[in-house]
Amino acid sequence: MGDAPDADLERPRVDVLYYLRYADRIKIGTSGDPRRRLAAIRHDELLAFERGGRELERARHAQFATSRLGGEWFADDVALMRHVRALESADPWRSYDRWVAASLVALC
Template identity: 50%
Template structure:
């Protein structure tokens, strides 16, 4: 049985898994995982867009004030029988560090929109996973609506480059 070396895109710690393992990558560094969970729990889920913008203005000034709802992309990728709903400002770079089969769709959005999608499909969440969901007709219909509204994700990313 061959072993595959994998480097965490966040903390860069080297991990190992069996070659051919199709499960989504999970960092084995406890500090990395704990930091991610602490950041997720610290993010207020009920702030309005205006409140978030005001907070950014107060903390960082006008130079970094961005629209918190559309500052980046919410992406949908498949991996086996699961679909990941994630967010990134640079989806192409994120996909280079993420095991996936296919980029299904992208829509303008940031962690706010991503959180809304996670809540919308919470009943489909893979147990123990925050961003992975079981494939389902409801989720596929949502993805089809995003593609119809925003277009082919590969074409969008090609235009963003």
């Protein structure tokens, strides 16, 4: 057992909510393949990841509905940023990699 998963292993799907900043707006979306998804979305900064799928995304959209600008975009307001700061890690990708690794271990 090494530090990195075997390249031949299929990566498990780990759904995450992502919080992206573009100018003065925040996008709350979800993906099972965040590297590909974020590469397709114009953004200035990845703020945070939160583990979860569509159900959690709907809950967060409802939670911050008063800040909704349209679609998955929200105003950069105090409540939303407080939530994002609570999720923040030094490197959101590191959190994602940990979640993927834990899912791989669970498959063994």
